Amino acid sequence: MQKEHNLSKNQKIIFDLIDKSGGPMKAYSILFNVQKKGIKAPLQVYRALGKLVEIGKIHKIESRNAFIACQNSSCQVSKATAFSICESCENVSEISNSKLSKYLSNFSDNSGMKYSKYNLEFFGLCKKCKSK
Amino acid sequence: MQKEHNLSKNQKIIFDLIDKSGGPMKAYSILFNVQKKGIKAPLQVYRALGKLVEIGKIHKIESRNAFIACQNSSCQVSKATAFSICESCENVSEISNSKLSKYLSNFSDNSGMKYSKYNLEFFGLCKKCKSK
């Protein structure tokens, strides 16, 4: 059962934009796109992004400095994320594989460290780009 | 058997600095530290970093925009990397776990994508920070 988060005005504008885009978006591209809605400054964008990441509605693709809407309805928080990234067309998908997530969530080694979160990024060529 | 790369002057200066630091270093901190050795501009640092990453002598910690010397002698290229990051003291270690790397290198799903590279970052509290 997913907690309902009542998004604020700016959070909703920015989430809707990212979600509808269907892919990763960069902060300043978001800013450009929401200026007509009254969001004029980078900080307004970064604050909304920060909150949306915190509650798991979006994730940051670290290697690309970009943000993508969560494609996995059960992702309440951004604490166990995996993505596949095409190095040619830059298409990104969230990987939703229960074996993988179990394996990583349960991973431990002899470092004495307790892992509470992970982020995994796979790179390669997508189907389309491979066949070119 | 690891290929010997003859590092250039700037590459050697920057690699030695990162390696001796024993942890992750940020580009502008590197720049500051090597200015006395004649490296004066960001681009000189980023070019050396780019090459060092390419040949696997260092890795980029994406979530921190920082660079760490490879702690795994068999890492020829930065194509299969895993790190543990303490969210309190920011200590970073490269994870060298053959089961994990086999599991991830062989991972495939039904997306039709061929994965040639991955980067995994685990977050948590290290032993020291946990006991505080």
Next chain:
DNA sequence: TAACGTTATGTAATAATATAACATTTATAA
């Protein structure tokens, strides 16, 4: 309702990270 604490917003300035463009030099190899 009133008071309070929390969350979100607005705005300006600036910090931190990274690359483009161009000229020159050094290393490698045919």
Next chain:
DNA sequence: TTATAAATGTTATATTATTACATAACGTTA
């Protein structure tokens, strides 16, 4: 040698992200 690739030097600029401070909206409870 000649050519080719790799590395360097330098200036300027692009991109990504945060600090600082003031104000407004929201939710809770007295």
